Amino acid sequence: MSPLVSIRDLRVAFSGVPVLRGVDLTLGKGEALGLVGESGSGKSVTWLAALGLLPRHARVSGSARLDGRELLGAPASQLDQVRGGRVAMIFQDPASALNPVLTIRRQLSEALALHRNLSGEAAKAEARRLLDLVGIPDAARRLEAYPHEFSGGQVQRIMIAMALAGNPDLLIADEPTTALDATIQAQILELLSTIRREMNMAMVLISHDLGVVAENCDRVAVMYAGRIVEQAPSNQLFADPVHPYAQGLIGALPPLDGPRRRLVAIPGTVPDPAHMPVGCAFAPRCAMAAEACGVSAPKLAPIADDRAVACIRAEASRRALLGIAAE
Amino acid sequence: MSPPLVEVAAISRSYSMRSGMFGRSTAVHAVDGVSLTIRKGETLGLVGESGSGKSTTGRIVLGLEPPDRGEVRFDGKPMAATGTVAWRAQRARMQMIFQDPLGALDRRLPVATQIREPLDIHGLGTAAEREDRVRELLRAVELTPAHGARYPGALSGGQRQRIVLARALATKPDFLVCDEPVSALDVSIQAQVVNLLCDLQAQLGLTLLFISHDLRVVRQISNVVAVMYLGRIVETGSADDLFARPEHPYTQALVSASPAPGRRSAGRIVLAGDPPNPAARPKGCAFHPRCPRAIARCASEVPTLSAVDGDRQVACHLVTGTQARDAA
Amino acid sequence: MARYLAIRIGRAALTIVLVVTFAFVVLRLSGDPALMILGPEAPPEVLAAFRKAWGLDDPIWFQYLDYFGAIAKGELGRSMRDGRPAIELVLERIPATLALTLPAFVFKVALGVPAGIYAALHRGSAIDRAVMMTAVAGFTVPSFVLALILVLVFAVQLGWLPSGGQDSWRHAILPIATLSLGGAAVLARFTRSAMLEVLGQPYIRTASAKGVPWRKVVTSHALPNAAIPTVTILGFMVGTLIAGAVVVESVFAWPGVGRLLVVAVANRDLAVVQCILLLVAITMVTSNLIVDFLYGFLDPRLRAKGAHA
Numbered sequence: 026m027s028p029l030v031s032i033r034d035l036r037v038a039f040s041g042v043p044v045l046r047g048v049d050l051t052l053g054k055g056e057a058l059g060l061v062g063e064s065g066s067g068k069s070v071t072w073l074a075a076l077g078l079l080p081r082h083a084r085v086s087g088s089a090r091l092d093g094r095e096l097l098g099a100p101a102s103q104l105d106q107v108r109g110g111r112v113a114m115i116f117q118d119p120a121s122a123l124n125p126v127l128t129i130r131r132q133l134s135e136a137l138a139l140h141r142n143l144s145g146e147a148a149k150a151e152a153r154r155l156l157d158l159v160g161i162p163d164a165a166r167r168l169e170a171y172p173h174e175f176s177g178g179q180v181q182r183i184m185i186a187m188a189l190a191g192n193p194d195l196l197i198a199d200e201p202t203t204a205l206d207a208t209i210q211a212q213i214l215e216l217l218s219t220i221r222r223e224m225n226m227a228m229v230l231i232s233h234d235l236g237v238v239a240e241n242c243d244r245v246a247v248m249y250a251g252r253i254v255e256q257a258p259s260n261q262l263f264a265d266p267v268h269p270y271a272q273g274l275i276g277a278l279p280p281l282d283g284p285r286r287r288l289v290a291i292p293g294t295v296p297d298p299a300h301m302p303v304g305c306a307f308a309p310r311c312a313m314a315a316e317a318c319g320v321s322a323p324k325l326a327p328i329a330d331d332r333a334v335a336c337i338r339a340e341a342s343r344r345a346l347l348g349i350a351a352e
Numbered sequence: 353m354s355p356p357l358v359e360v361a362a363i364s365r366s367y368s369m370r371s372g373m374f375g376r377s378t379a380v381h382a383v384d385g386v387s388l389t390i391r392k393g394e395t396l397g398l399v400g401e402s403g404s405g406k407s408t409t410g411r412i413v414l415g416l417e418p419p420d421r422g423e424v425r426f427d428g429k430p431m432a433a434t435g436t437v438a439w440r441a442q443r444a445r446m447q448m449i450f451q452d453p454l455g456a457l458d459r460r461l462p463v464a465t466q467i468r469e470p471l472d473i474h475g476l477g478t479a480a481e482r483e484d485r486v487r488e489l490l491r492a493v494e495l496t497p498a499h500g501a502r503y504p505g506a507l508s509g510g511q512r513q514r515i516v517l518a519r520a521l522a523t524k525p526d527f528l529v530c531d532e533p534v535s536a537l538d539v540s541i542q543a544q545v546v547n548l549l550c551d552l553q554a555q556l557g558l559t560l561l562f563i564s565h566d567l568r569v570v571r572q573i574s575n576v577v578a579v580m581y582l583g584r585i586v587e588t589g590s591a592d593d594l595f596a597r598p599e600h601p602y603t604q605a606l607v608s609a610s611p612a613p614g615r616r617s618a619g620r621i622v623l624a625g626d627p628p629n630p631a632a633r634p635k636g637c638a639f640h641p642r643c644p645r646a647i648a649r650c651a652s653e654v655p656t657l658s659a660v661d662g663d664r665q666v667a668c669h670l671v672t673g674t675q676a677r678d679a680a
Numbered sequence: 681m682a683r684y685l686a687i688r689i690g691r692a693a694l695t696i697v698l699v700v701t702f703a704f705v706v707l708r709l710s711g712d713p714a715l716m717i718l719g720p721e722a723p724p725e726v727l728a729a730f731r732k733a734w735g736l737d738d739p740i741w742f743q744y745l746d747y748f749g750a751i752a753k754g755e756l757g758r759s760m761r762d763g764r765p766a767i768e769l770v771l772e773r774i775p776a777t778l779a780l781t782l783p784a785f786v787f788k789v790a791l792g793v794p795a796g797i798y799a800a801l802h803r804g805s806a807i808d809r810a811v812m813m814t815a816v817a818g819f820t821v822p823s824f825v826l827a828l829i830l831v832l833v834f835a836v837q838l839g840w841l842p843s844g845g846q847d848s849w850r851h852a853i854l855p856i857a858t859l860s861l862g863g864a865a866v867l868a869r870f871t872r873s874a875m876l877e878v879l880g881q882p883y884i885r886t887a888s889a890k891g892v893p894w895r896k897v898v899t900s901h902a903l904p905n906a907a908i909p910t911v912t913i914l915g916f917m918v919g920t921l922i923a924g925a926v927v928v929e930s931v932f933a934w935p936g937v938g939r940l941l942v943v944a945v946a947n948r949d950l951a952v953v954q955c956i957l958l959l960v961a962i963t964m965v966t967s968n969l970i971v972d973f974l975y976g977f978l979d980p981r982l983r984a985k986g987a988h989a
Contacts, residue, residue: 063538078888082804101894109891116882116889124883125981126904135900136890171980176626187890206401207565208623208642211609215622233538236611263613277543279572281610282596287550288572290543294508 027093029054029194029227030075035087037067037074037251042299045070046251047087049325054194057221057228059238059259061274062248063295068231071248072197076112077104091195110140113188117200119180123172129156130168133187140191155186159216178209185216195227202237214241235278239263244331247271250296250306253325257332267334269311305336313338353391357527357559360388363412363422365405369631380630382408384583385422387657390527390576395553395560397574397591399567399606403630405583406563410529413561414448415439426527444474447520451532453512457504463515464490464500470522489518492555493548510541514548521552531563546572567610571595576663579603582628582638585657589664599666601643637669645670688972692965699961703954704747708740713948717760734760734950747954756958757951759944766955770937774922776846777929777936781921784856788863788917793910795864796871800879801898811868818865827858827931844933855932859925863917867910874909878902908978915971919964923956 030052037045045067052058060068073079075089075096089096091107099107108114116122124132133152137143143151149168156164159182161175172180181201188196198217202210218241221228232238238245238259245262247255247270255268266272276289293310296302302309308318317337325335365383383405390396400406412419415431424431426446432438450456457466464486471482490500493514504512513533520528530549534542546569553560564570570577571591578588579600587600598604608621625642634641640650649669657667714722714730731737735746750757756767799811818826834854835843842851878884879902887901888894917924926938933939937956944952976982 063540076889078885105891105893107891108889114886114889116886118882121882122886124887124901124905126908126979127901135887135892139891173981178626184886187886191891206627207567207606207609208401209627211605211620211622212624214611215620234611235539235613239613240611259613274539275613277540278613279543279546279568281568281571281607281612285572285592288543288547290547291540292544294510294541295538 028052029056029092031088031090032071032075033088033090035071035074035089036085037070037079038084040082043301044251044298045074046301048248048251048253050246050253050256052195052227052229055225055227056244057230057242059242059245060229060231060248061233061235061238061245063233065250065295065298066248067251068248069199072114072199072229072231076108076114076197077101078108078114105139109136109188109193110191111193112195112197113191113193114197114199115181115184115188115201117203119177119184119204122184123180125172128169128171129175129183133168133183133190136187136190151190152186155189156183158189158220159183159186160212161186178205178212181205181213182216185213185220189220189224192224193226195229196221197229197231199231200233201230203232203234210237217241235263235274247274250301251298252306252322252335253333254307254335255333256325261332267328267332267339268307268336269313269338270307273310354393355391356389357392357427358388358390358413358561359425360386360409360413361423361425362387363409363419363424365408365412365417365420378631381583381633382630383412383419386580386583386585387422388413388578388585388588390559390561392526392559393553393557394575395562395573397570397577398561398563398580399565399570399577400580401565401627403582403628404580405630406580407531409580410448410531410561410563414446414529415443416448440474444470444523445525446527446529447523447525448529448531449513449516449520449533451535453509453516453536454504456516457512459504462501462503463507463512464497467500467515467519467522470519474523476523485522489521492521492552493518508541509537510544513537513545517545517548517552521556524556525558527559527561529561529563532565533562534569535564535566542569549573567595567606579606582630582633584638584667585665586639586668587664587666588657589662593662593664599660599664599671600668601645601670602639605644637667688969692969695965696958696961700954700958701744703957704744705740707948707950707953708743711948712736713760713950716946716948751958756955759952760949761947766951769940769952770955770959773935773937773940776934777922777925777938779852780855780859780925780928780934780936783852784859784863784925785917785921787856787860788867789914791860792864792867793871796868797875797898797903797906799868799872800875803876808872812872815865815868815872818861819869821862822927823858823862824927824931826861827854827928830854830858831931844931846934851932851934855925855928855934858928858931867913867917870913871906871910874906875902877909878905881905904978908975911971911974911978915967915974918970919967922963923960 028051032048032050035045035048036043048067048071050071060071062068070079074083074085077096079085085097087097091111096104096107130149130152133155134148137148137151141151152168153164156167161167161179161182175183201217202213205213214237217228220226230238230242242259245257245259246253247268249270255262255266255271262271263275266275270291273289273291277291279288280286291310296306296309302319304319304321305311305323308314311318315338323335323337325333327333328339362385363383364381364385366379366381369378369380386409388396398406398409411417413424415424415434426442432442457463467486467489468482471477471485476482477485486500487497490497495511495514499507499511504515507515534545537545550573552558560573562570562573574591576588577591577594578585579602580586581602587594587598587603594603595607598607605621605623621644623642628638636652637643637650637655640646643650647669653669655667655669657665660666660671713734714727714736718727718730735743738746756765758765759769795811799808802808831843831854834841841853845851884897884901887897892901923937923941925936926941928934929936929938930942941953941956944956
């Protein structure tokens with residue numbers, strides 16, 4: 026099956042400072058892909074760049090194709106059809122993600138007019154149906170309300186309703202629950218997975234929370250300093266991480282059950298994008314770094330079916346982790 | 353068991369809040385009859401969502417605001433009146449760390465100067481001794497004197513939180529209130545700071561009140577945990593046991609909502625409804641409108657926090673001592 | 681809502697009373713009208729008679745109460761120079777002033793707002809920098825300097841336009857240009873920063889992400905939000921319509937309210953000065969009130985919660 030999205034060697038620089046340094050990623054139809062990494066690793070920038078949503082001073086190169094059609098450098102009219110139509114996006118901060126001076130009805134109707142050619146009563150009826158679908162009580166009346174009259178969780182539901190307005194094939198959820206309380210986070214994640222199942226929609230879930238990604242995605246890509254360092258089916262990644270950074274992330278997560286152990290903290294901090302190390306960007310923090318790591322950056326290379334790692338010691342660290350002696 | 357350092361007896365605090373520009377003001381019960389005991393050298397983790405009153409509780413415990421009712425006792429003595437000499441002496445023994453280290457630091461001063469500030473204020477030691485103490489504190493939080501010469505803007509988030517921690521430790525406090533100290537940090541940095549806090553606590557015999565919405569971090573660092581909902585404690589008990597066997601339906605939902613790698617969402621308890629609004633507190637058990645197990649009694653009668661098993665206390669009509677033992 | 685209205689209007693009235701009181705006290709402490717109007721050589725008994733006639737020999741608090749009593753009856757006093765009612769003197773000057781300030785207001789808005797929006801949308805471009813440099817210049821150069829430069833260039837050097845007076849529409853061009861340029865600069869800067877602030881908001885990204893064409897993102901998402909702070913400065917400008925041209929009217933010898941004020945102050949013509957100040961205070965306060973209510977119209981967050989809940 027041909028992929029829905031295929032990204033090749035995507036690079037982004039802001040005023041000469043590289044923030045995305047060659048990302049390769051494919052996404053199948055209906056697939057749920059998780060993107061984890063710390064702030065500044067390029068998780069969001071990847072998708073903002075693919076959809077042409079970065080500010081003008083960003084320099085973008087490489088390729089991002091949707092159903093084989095190139096998005097980078099595509100004319101604005103074509104991108105406007107894709108955005109909100111084939112690919113919808115929701116963001117982290119519910120409080121400021123909706124226009125404060127427009128009613129919910131107007132903001133929903135706008136998307137319905139653009140992508141479904143609905144207007145007037147038809148748009149209003151559909152807007153109401155969408156609000157019902159995402160679980161906003163008393164939808165008919167609430168249509169005329171403004172964003173500030175809703176709680177954070179409800180605004181995120183409205184954002185999801187707006188994203189669904191164009192019947193997209195792909196929903197990109199950028200930290201959709203980070204600003205929400207735990208019990209509300211659970212509600213939103215459940216809503217997302219129900220909707221995804223029912224509409225057979227692909228989803229990219231961007232999160233710094235490994236647990237959120239693990240539970241809601243089929244496959245996970247771990248990003249570090251503008252590159253993907255490991256890619257694997259989510260159950261395999263969490264059971265058996267290969268890249269030392271992925272191992273570190275999992276080791277740094279305090280367990281909620283079982284015996285307490287001292288957390289495995291990754292020493293140091295993320296490198297400054299303006300002064301990237303020559304070789305592997307993680308090498309300065311890596312316990313297993315060797316001389317070769319400082320020479321050239323490792324490529325993302327397959328190590329098994331559907332698994333790829335960017336680490337020259339992938340094999341060695343894998344053995345170390347599993348405690349397997351050389352056979 | 354070590355003697356208690358901080359005893360909080362039935363404190364309450366309410367604010368009057370105006371709803372909207374033309375609205376009438378209503379009383380908001382931020383904290384409603386909270387009692388806690390924190391033993392010397394131990395950590396009490398305070399868990400809850402926004403509006404649960406956990407931060408207000410922290411501020412009252414520290415004497416940053418007075419309770420309307422109830423009392424806080426520190427080391428066996430009641431909190432002294434604000435501004436008195438006794439209060440100042442007491443305050444030097446307790447410090448606070450917030451979520452946002454950049455907001456807690458002055459951008460225009462080198463961080464070493466800011467670490468020294470409490471020593472200057474409380475007049476501790478000679479100038480040379482203070483300089484030594486600053487170096488010692490920087491070392492204690494695993495930074496170098498070179499870091500001390502920098503300004504907050506030139507440090508990473510994790511390093512800034514270490515500076516805030518060093519400053520809090522300057523007066524050699526016995527008691528530290530940490531309000532979401534690692535919530536703004538990335539996972540790998542969060543682990544560094546959590547480990548550092550645990551180490552410092554062991555070395556210095558610190559007593560901690562650790563406030564957070566993150567159950568994992570709270571379990572990692574706490575001996576005892578209290579779960580708050582709308583200004584009241586709904587469950588308290590030893591950390592490992594409470595998270596392994598939550599009794600209160602709210603705690604169960606919270607634990608269940610905490611995502612875990614390697615576990616798919618099957619069997620998750622998803623609570624209905626919005627986060628609680630302290631200005632419109634439901635009658636009876638405040639949790640009953642969202643509770644999957646609520647019975648008629650929950651809507652009318654406020655459950656009291658009572659012991660069910662060992663050191664566990666639960667405020668729920670459905671959880672009683674015998675029942676808990678039967679279930680176990 | 682009624683309570684809110686009452687509070688706002690009460691506060692506005694209080695502002696007016698304070699302004700008028702301040703003017704009253706300062707004017708009475710800053711010189712003797714009798715000496716100013718009759719001259720220093722006037723015989724003492726003439727001076728005394730003048731003071732008695734205008735009530736200037738009464739204690740100041742008595743004069744003050746008297747003044748407010750008169751206002752309550754709708755009397756704003758008479759000019760000490762020619763005995764005509766002050767309000768008449770002022771009212772006959774207002775058309776001349778509005779002939780300058782109204783067109784200037786239109787030009788300010790027509791120039792400043794689009795320039796600011798354009799500069800914000802093309803941030804960092806050559807045009808943005810040109811607009812901003814012009815704006816900073818217009819912002820920092822005092823209006824009398826600007827007026828003199830315009831006179832030097834267009835009246836003295838080129839001889840295209842008259843340098844002062846009120847004989848034809850051509851006489852109005854330079855004063856209006858002076859007023860417009862300064863105001864347009866202020867508006868351009870203000871609009872630009874308001875617009876930049878709004879363009880950086882997440883909801884602008886949300887609009888783009890749902891496929892709204894950029895032109896529509898600007899018109900239906902950015903502009904309504906940027907209008908909120910811009911209205912503040914517009915309201916202030918409306919407030920200066922009556923007396924915002926003091927300097928320009930003086931430079932160009934334009935017989936408007938501003939010139940009347942200058943002459944009246946110089947002569948300590950108390951009733952006239954007070955009458956103008958009262959009028960100015962009323963226009964400023966009224967325009968502020970209008971701005972407040974416009975806010976409520978533009979920003980649903982400031983409206984009563986009950987309306988939609």
